[in-house]
Amino acid sequence: MSLFLFWVFAAMMLAFGAGVVLLRNPVSSAMCLVMSFLGLASLFFTLDAYFIGIIQILVYAGAVMVLFLFIIMLLDLKAERARKFNIPAMAGGIAVLAGFVGILYKVLASNAEYLHAKPAFTVPFTSDVKAVGAALFTQFNLPFQIIGVLLLVATIGVVVLSKKELK
Amino acid sequence: MDISSFLFQPSVFLIWTSLVKTLFILFGAILPLVSLAVFAERKVSAFIQDRVGPNRVGAPTSLVGFKKDYSLWGLGQMVADPIKLLLKENFIPKSVNKFYYYIAPKLTMIPPLLVLAVIPFGSSFLGVPMVIANVDIGILFVFAVSSLGVYGIVLAGWASNSKYPFLGGIRSSSQMISYELALGLSVVPIFLICGTLNLSQIVDWQVKNGWLIAPFAVGGGSLSLVQRVLLWIPMVISFVIFLVSMFAETNRTPFDLPEAEQELIGGYHTEYSSMGFALFFLGEYAAMIAGSGVIVTLFFGGWSLPFIPDGSSHWLFGLTNIPDWLPGVVWGFVNINVFFAKVSLFIFFFIWVRWTVPRFRYDQLMKLGWIYFFEIALANIFLAALVLVYIK
Numbered sequence: 001m002s003l004f005l006f007w008v009f010a011a012m013m014l015a016f017g018a019g020v021v022l023l024r025n026p027v028s029s030a031m032c033l034v035m036s037f038l039g040l041a042s043l044f045f046t047l048d049a050y051f052i053g054i055i056q057i058l059v060y061a062g063a064v065m066v067l068f069l070f071i072i073m074l075l076d077l078k079a080e081r082a083r084k085f086n087i088p089a090m091a092g093g094i095a096v097l098a099g100f101v102g103i104l105y106k107v108l109a110s111n112a113e114y115l116h117a118k119p120a121f122t123v124p125f126t127s128d129v130k131a132v133g134a135a136l137f138t139q140f141n142l143p144f145q146i147i148g149v150l151l152l153v154a155t156i157g158v159v160v161l162s163k164k165e166l167k
Numbered sequence: 168m169d170i171s172s173f174l175f176q177p178s179v180f181l182i183w184t185s186l187v188k189t190l191f192i193l194f195g196a197i198l199p200l201v202s203l204a205v206f207a208e209r210k211v212s213a214f215i216q217d218r219v220g221p222n223r224v225g226a227p228t229s230l231v232g233f234k235k236d237y238s239l240w241g242l243g244q245m246v247a248d249p250i251k252l253l254l255k256e257n258f259i260p261k262s263v264n265k266f267y268y269y270i271a272p273k274l275t276m277i278p279p280l281l282v283l284a285v286i287p288f289g290s291s292f293l294g295v296p297m298v299i300a301n302v303d304i305g306i307l308f309v310f311a312v313s314s315l316g317v318y319g320i321v322l323a324g325w326a327s328n329s330k331y332p333f334l335g336g337i338r339s340s341s342q343m344i345s346y347e348l349a350l351g352l353s354v355v356p357i358f359l360i361c362g363t364l365n366l367s368q369i370v371d372w373q374v375k376n377g378w379l380i381a382p383f384a385v386g387g388g389s390l391s392l393v394q395r396v397l398l399w400i401p402m403v404i405s406f407v408i409f410l411v412s413m414f415a416e417t418n419r420t421p422f423d424l425p426e427a428e429q430e431l432i433g434g435y436h437t438e439y440s441s442m443g444f445a446l447f448f449l450g451e452y453a454a455m456i457a458g459s460g461v462i463v464t465l466f467f468g469g470w471s472l473p474f475i476p477d478g479s480s481h482w483l484f485g486l487t488n489i490p491d492w493l494p495g496v497v498w499g500f501v502n503i504n505v506f507f508a509k510v511s512l513f514i515f516f517f518i519w520v521r522w523t524v525p526r527f528r529y530d531q532l533m534k535l536g537w538i539y540f541f542e543i544a545l546a547n548i549f550l551a552a553l554v555l556v557y558i559k
Binding site for chain 2: 027054055063
């Protein structure tokens with residue numbers, strides 16, 4: 001059952017991910033990205049990582065993408081739709097993709113161990129919320145604090161930049 | 168293998184009991200509650216404005232040979248309103264983006280119904296817990312899913328390809344983004360106090376230690392009176408922020424700017440008719456019910472009432488010659504009714520506020536969300552943490 005669900009959600013994620021790039025309408029692209037995030041969150045759920053999965057939905061699908069959609073809707077969509085395909089850019093994109101797939105293949109083929117997914121939790125399963133919290137505040141406390149400072153700096157920067165015009 | 172042993176295999180049992188609970192919640196609770204809420208909205212607004220309200224549609228008994236029709240205080244309106252919407256012509260304007268125009272009402276309706284999956288609406292019934300999905304991330308699931316509800320409104324505004332719905336969609340998305348933060352932060356003190364995100368466990372905590380809205384008034388537990396009163400301070404702040412943000416999240420007056428009739432005709436659903444409009448309506452009222460359910464679960468002890476036992480009880484007024492399962496069934500049934508009674512009280516409160524408080528201006532709404540609620544909710548987390556450090 002869990003394997004079947006994995007294929008369903010992986011297919012959903014990839015199909016909508018392709019939709020983000022291929023569809024010409026920016027609103028459709030944004031909605032495809034939302035669906036792709038939901039597929040990714042579902043994959044986390046099948047790994048018993050409920051907390052990570054739900055944060056994925058809450059932050060990306062529920063907040064970030066709403067802002068994206070907000071901005072896209074205010075733009076002039078007709079200009080975007082009328083644009084021609086850019087052949088050099090597409091060739092570059094395909095080259096990067098081929099390179100990535102090649103590296104991925106090399107890594108996976110180098111060690112048979114990598115072909116089998118590790119379980120998300122090796123400790124006896126209690127609650128993944130507690131597991132994430134414990135890891136953040138004991139093992140990775142310093143990086144966590146540094147990220148906190150980084151985000152604070154970014155927040156203050158945004159406030160300063162947006163206040164500048166008001167003066 | 169015979170049918171009863173098949174039905175009581177753990178995984179099969181889980182599937183069919185969940186299915187029964189889902190069907191009960193959808194068709195036994197939410198749909199009747201929605202149409203009752205619409206009827207109550209009309210009746211209460213009429214009472215507040217000193218009108219009569221709908222009082223004619225009742226039981227048309229003269230159609231089947233009786234002498235007289237019974238108006239039943241207009242209760243037939245509950246059935247007449249949905250039928251009217253269903254039978255209207257579904258007019259689709261020519262300039263809309265068809266795909267998103269069709270899908271938007273569904274996207275508004277589904278999230279509030281999904282939220283109800285994690286809310287415990289009763290204690291237990293013959294040993295089956297009365298919650299569809301008892302997940303550990305409980306309240307985060309509620310926030311995540313209800314935050315997806317904004318897509319329906321935004322897409323409806325955009326796909327209608329007309330200026331008033333578009334303005335409604337824009338207002339709605341900025342409003343929901345602003346109030347989600349305050350909503351999420353205001354419940355963090357509850358996690359600190361209860362030590363869990365699981366809604367069932369939060370209710371269990373309240374059964375033992377008293378409801379979070381008034382921890383000093385009801386229940387026993389290990390805390391002293393002074394500690395309870397101290398705990399009460401951050402809880403009241405949480406409750407006020409949560410309640411007001413919930414009004415903003417569900418687009419109810421005084422924060423109903425996305426559909427402000429006087430400014431935007433009907434806001435995001437201006438171009439919708441018939442069932443499309445009805446689904447928006449259903450979505451709005453279902454969101455109100457789900458929101459009331461969350462408030463009741465977090466602050467008002469969920470399905471519990473002081474001195475009323477839960478579904479695992481073996482006591483029924485001291486009666487002895489009764490089957491062993493009977494007390495559990497009786498109290499389980501009472502618990503479910505207590506939950507929906509509390510939810511109904513909150514729906515009445517929603518309606519009461521709508522017909523009493525005038526609408527906020529847009530800049531006031533933004534200011535309230537970002538400048539006051541966000542900061543107060545943040546400070547409240549530290550306050551709750553300090554109180555907990557002092558208590559423990």
